[in-house]
Amino acid sequence: MSYRKPIEDIGRLGAEAQVGASVLAEQVVDTYAAGFQNLDDRGVALDALLRDLARLRRREPTLDGFITGVETHIDGLHRELTRRAA
Numbered sequence: 001m002s003y004r005k006p007i008e009d010i011g012r013l014g015a016e017a018q019v020g021a022s023v024l025a026e027q028v029v030d031t032y033a034a035g036f037q038n039l040d041d042r043g044v045a046l047d048a049l050l051r052d053l054a055r056l057r058r059r060e061p062t063l064d065g066f067i068t069g070v071e072t073h074i075d076g077l078h079r080e081l082t083r084r085a086a
Contacts, residue, residue: 006032007052014066022066026073033077043081046074 009028013021029049036042050071057067 006049007056010053010067010070011056011060011063014063015060017066022069025066025070029070029073029077039081039085043078046077046081050074 006028010025013025013028029046032049033042033046036045053067053071053074057064
């Protein structure tokens with residue numbers, strides 16, 4: 001998956017506001033993160049997604065609530081990485 005694709009997909013899902021869009025966005029994040037076998041690389045990739053989600057929020061303020069949900073999912077993935085690294 002290309003670097004920009006997850007953000008594009010999340011933006012599209014949020015704009016469509018369909019039932020289940022949050023679950024689909026979480027699956028986009030999970031698929032992207034799974035592409036990084038090294039836990040440190042996965043953490044960096046998740047940080048980059050958070051940064052780009054912040055940019056998306058500035059461009060599309062109507063997606064604020066949707067993006068917050070995706071960020072919460074990413075936060076959970078970060079906590080899981082921390083537990084696995086310990």
